[in-house]
Structures are given as C-alpha cells and as structure tokens.
Amino acid sequence: WGDAATEEHIAILSDLGLLGSRGSIMGWIGVVCLTAMAVAYTAAYVHRFTTRLSSAESSLALCAVAGVAVLISASVLAGLAPDYAPYLVPAAFASMIISSLLSLEMAMAVNLSVAALVGVMLRGDAFAMLAALAAGAAGAYSVPGLRDRASMTRGVGFVGGAVAAVSVCYGLAFGEPQVLSRWYWGFVNGMISTVLTLGSLPFFESIFGVTSPLRLLELSNPGHPLLRRLLLEAPGTYHHSILVGNLAETAAQAVGADALLVRVGALYHDVGKLKRPYFFVENQFAQANPHDKISPALSTLVITSHAKDGVELARQYRLPKSVIDLIQQHHGTGLVSFFYQRAAENDRDQSVDEKDFRYPGPRPQSREAAIVMLADSVEAAVRAQSDASPWQVQSTVKKVVRGKLADGQLDECDLTLKDLYAIENAFLDVLSGVYHERVEYPDLRAVEAGAGADANGSGNANGNSHAKLAAPACEGRGDGEGEATDVRRDSEQAD
Numbered sequence: 001w002g003d004a005a006t007e008e009h010i011a012i013l014s015d016l017g018l019l020g021s022r023g024s025i026m027g028w029i030g031v032v033c034l035t036a037m038a039v040a041y042t043a044a045y046v047h048r049f050t051t052r053l054s055s056a057e058s059s060l061a062l063c064a065v066a067g068v069a070v071l072i073s074a075s076v077l078a079g080l081a082p083d084y085a086p087y088l089v090p091a092a093f094a095s096m097i098i099s100s101l102l103s104l105e106m107a108m109a110v111n112l113s114v115a116a117l118v119g120v121m122l123r124g125d126a127f128a129m130l131a132a133l134a135a136g137a138a139g140a141y142s143v144p145g146l147r148d149r150a151s152m153t154r155g156v157g158f159v160g161g162a163v164a165a166v167s168v169c170y171g172l173a174f175g176e177p178q179v180l181s182r183w184y185w186g187f188v189n190g191m192i193s194t195v196l197t198l199g200s201l202p203f204f205e206s207i208f209g210v211t212s213p214l215r216l217l218e219l220s221n222p223g224h225p226l227l228r229r230l231l232l233e234a235p236g237t238y239h240h241s242i243l244v245g246n247l248a249e250t251a252a253q254a255v256g257a258d259a260l261l262v263r264v265g266a267l268y269h270d271v272g273k274l275k276r277p278y279f280f281v282e283n284q285f286a287q288a289n290p291h292d293k294i295s296p297a298l299s300t301l302v303i304t305s306h307a308k309d310g311v312e313l314a315r316q317y318r319l320p321k322s323v324i325d326l327i328q329q330h331h332g333t334g335l336v337s338f339f340y341q342r343a344a345e346n347d348r349d350q351s352v353d354e355k356d357f358r359y360p361g362p363r364p365q366s367r368e369a370a371i372v373m374l375a376d377s378v379e380a381a382v383r384a385q386s387d388a389s390p391w392q393v394q395s396t397v398k399k400v401v402r403g404k405l406a407d408g409q410l411d412e413c414d415l416t417l418k419d420l421y422a423i424e425n426a427f428l429d430v431l432s433g434v435y436h437e438r439v440e441y442p443d444l445r446a447v448e449a450g451a452g453a454d455a456n457g458s459g460n461a462n463g464n465s466h467a468k469l470a471a472p473a474c475e476g477r478g479d480g481e482g483e484a485t486d487v488r489r490d491s492e493q494a495d
Contacts, residue, residue: 039064041113059102062208063110066094070114070132074121086128087167087185089118092139092159092193097200099140101210111136127179131166135186138162139193155194160187211320216264219319226271226317236282237273240379241266243434247375251426255419257367265326265372268319272310272327276302296343297356300336304359307331325365330372332363332409363412370413371423374401378427388435397427 070091077085094114099107115136119129142158163186171180201212222228231238245266252259277283279290279302291299310327340357364370377400382393401424404410415423 039113041109058208058210059106062101062204062210063094063098063106066097066204067110067114067117070094071117071121074118078122082122084182084185085122086125086131087163087182088189088192089122089128089132089135090189090193090196091115091118091132091136092155092190093196093200095136095140096143096155096193096197097204100143100197100201100212100214101204101208104140104144107140108137111140127166127170130170131163131186134162134166135159135189135193139197143197152194152198155197156187156190159190159193162186163189205320209321211261211322213260215320216260216323219264219323220260220267226313226319227267229274230271234270234273234277234280234283236285237270237277237280240282240383241268241270244269244372244375244379247379247427247430248371250430251371251375251423252368254422254426255367255371255415257371261322261326262368262371265323265330265368266375268310268314268323269327269330269372269376270306270310271313272306272308274313275306275309279303280306291339296339296346300339300343300357303336303339304331307359326369326372329362329364329369330376331359332373332404333358333361334373334377334404334407334409363409365412367413367415367419370410370415373409374404374423375427377404378431382431382435390432390435393431393435394428397424397431 070089070093073093074085074089077088081088091111091114095107095111098110111133115129115133118132119125122128138158138161139155142155143152164183167179167183167186171177171183201214204210205212205215218224222231227238230241245263248266249259249263251257252262273280273283278287279299281289291302294302307328307330311324314324314327335354336357336359340352340354343352343357364373378397381396381400382388385392385396401420405420410420
C-alpha cells in the first residue's frame, strides 16, 4: 500500500499547500461559501443602489469577470512566487475597470469582496487582504474623470503609494522587517494593474456594451469620419450641433449629469440629416426650399425620419449605444408644429390628425437625453428670432422648456423642476455670450465722402491751386475705400 510518510515528506507537502483544510472537502466548501457571500453582497449592492445604471445584469456580469480575473491572477502568483504574491496581485485592475466603465461607488463595493477573497486565496494572509484593499481603493479613485490615456499613468503612483504605505505600516505594527523592506514592489503592482486596464478596456466596452470616458473623448474629436462628413455635406447642421453641444454640456454640469456623454450626443444628434441635407433650412443657403413643392404630410415624413436615419448611420459607424440612444430620443414624440399648422390651414374642411405630425419617439429616458432635446430646441428657437435682445432670449428659453414639459416630453426622465430651473439659467449663460451686444462701427465710406466734400469746398474757397491738389485725392478714393473696408472687416473679425 506504499511507504509511510516521513517528516521530510510532510514538510514538502506542507510547503506545496497540499495539507490542511485547503486541500480537504471542508476547506473547499468554506472557500465556496465565502465566494458566494461576496457575490451576494455585490449583487445586492448593484440592485439596491445603482438604479441609474442602464442594465444591472450587465453591470454585475462585468464586475464578476473583472473580479474573477484578479482572483485567477492571485492563484497563479501564489503558486509561482508565494513570497511576493501579496505585493503583486493586481487587485486595482478590477476597481479601475469598474470605476472607469460603471461608477466609483460600484468599484469601491466590489473592491471589498475582491480584497477579502484575495486574502482567502493566499491562505488567510491578512497583509495580502489589506494590500489588495488599499490598491483597489487607490485604483478606483485614480480613474474617474479620465480625460486621456496618458493621465491614466497616475494610477501607477496611486496604487504603488497605497501598497507601499500598507507595507510600511504593517511591518512596523507587527514587527515584520521583511514586509517593511519590500515596500517598493507596490509600484510594480501599479504598473501591472495600469497596463492590464489600458489593454482590456476596449474588450470590456464591446462585450458589455458600456462606454468609457476615453471612448467618448475619441468620438468628440472633430476629425472623426462622421463629423467630417457632417461638416462638408451639411455645414449648417454641423455648426448647429456645435452650439447645441455647448448648451447641453453646460446644462449637464449644472444638474450633475454626464456632461461628456451629453456633449458627444449633441455633436451626433442630427447626423441623420446627412441623408437629405437640403431639406433642412440650415443647409439650404439661399437655395429653393424643396418643401414648397411637396405636401405638409410628406415634409413631416422627411423631417421626422432624420432621427431614424441617424440611428442607422450611427450603427454603421459603430457609435456606442449610449450615444445612439441620445440620437433616437432627442425629439421624443414632439410635434412638427410648422407643417401641422400648414396642413390645418390647407385642409380646413377635413380634420388633421396630430399624431401624423409627431416624431416616432421614444421620449427621453435619461437626464442626458432630455438635456440634449432641450438644448436642440432652444438653439433652433433662439436662432429663428429676429430680436436677439436679452429679454427676448430669456423669454424664448422659458417658453421652450415649459412647452416640452407641458407636452409630456420629460415625463419618462428623472429631471426635477429644480433641475429645469438650473438648465434654463445654464442656457442663458451660454446664449448671452453668443448673442451679445456689439459696438456699432461707423460707416467709413460716409466719413471719407464727407471729408472729400469738405476738401473740395475749401479748395474752391481758397483758389484753383487748392482745387488742383484736391483732384488727385478724389481720383484715388477707390483705393482708399478698399483699404478702409479692409480695416473695418479686420476690426469686426477681431471683435
């Protein structure tokens, strides 16, 4: 039946971790139970405190995959380098992924479970659990509001400093100089976690349908192919979208919404107009209006289809779902009032169904979509006003916002009346800078003409010699007027 195990054999088996509760059935039952408790804790947090996430199931799956990746790396490191595993387990990887794609709150909650399970994986090592907890928290705090990939390198300093601080404090508290002397390995952990995060972000985005701030920043680049098309093929719509983006971003900051998502959504909200750009007044540029030759019902069909066309074009260019939702919802079920009124006037003897002149929807489902809708409507309404005085702009903004509220377009988003008041003020702040008063420049041609007349008069009074001197000045007036015009144009451009 085999030889009896000696003390040397038992020592070898113990060093390999093949003895004790970890190798027994009861040990594995304990590990499974602890893991189940961690998963249940995370799931309860997701369903109870993250109602603003678009999909709780997808969020939980993302958290599970990121956490399992950390635990697998902990198991591998425990077998390859058990003495250095507590310093090198990339616990910050999970928290950085979750913080950048979901929220900081989610990352901190998941980090508690991951850190506890890392301690279990390393056979109850208290230092490993504390190091993982500190590294994960530091990583989560290092990535929110990320604006470029280069700035993500600050995660190396955050994570490395956190692990180094735990190493020093733990070594001093429990009298373990070996732990104290290895503090610098925390910065290696920071580099590993940051590299893993940067490399895996695109895969998490595509698999779980979420969008990172880095991806949104890439989409806001004016050199994006779709924005370039919009600039070249529908320039009026492009410049309208730029101003809508400024309005919407300022309003989103005022109410605590996702300002970056709102700005990107505003830039792309009207890309559907690329299919028929000249059917929209901002792109006609003194050309004949094609709506004058078709019925109001057909005009409404063309106008309302730009939302559906925009969704199709956005999917063709692989825009994220969060941006596509804003494109689809930015008109809600609003009424195309101009053509509805025209149809009512043309068919006074017949009833006109209002539903036939409304956008297909859906209504805005989020604060971000509602803000884009309000910014779009406000910009168009203010631009159409012949009077751009401050009080008229203020009246128009209030009328548009209250009209959307009365029409029920804001019923399915969580904007409050207090938010709407803040949004109105944000719009007015931006519009006051766009439609500001300008200094009226004098008519330089009239001034020169008056000066020439005075010169002629004085020449006649003083004699023929002065008249002869005045003649060349009159003959050269054309060149002088050209220079004056150039000066005036330069002054207006500088203003």
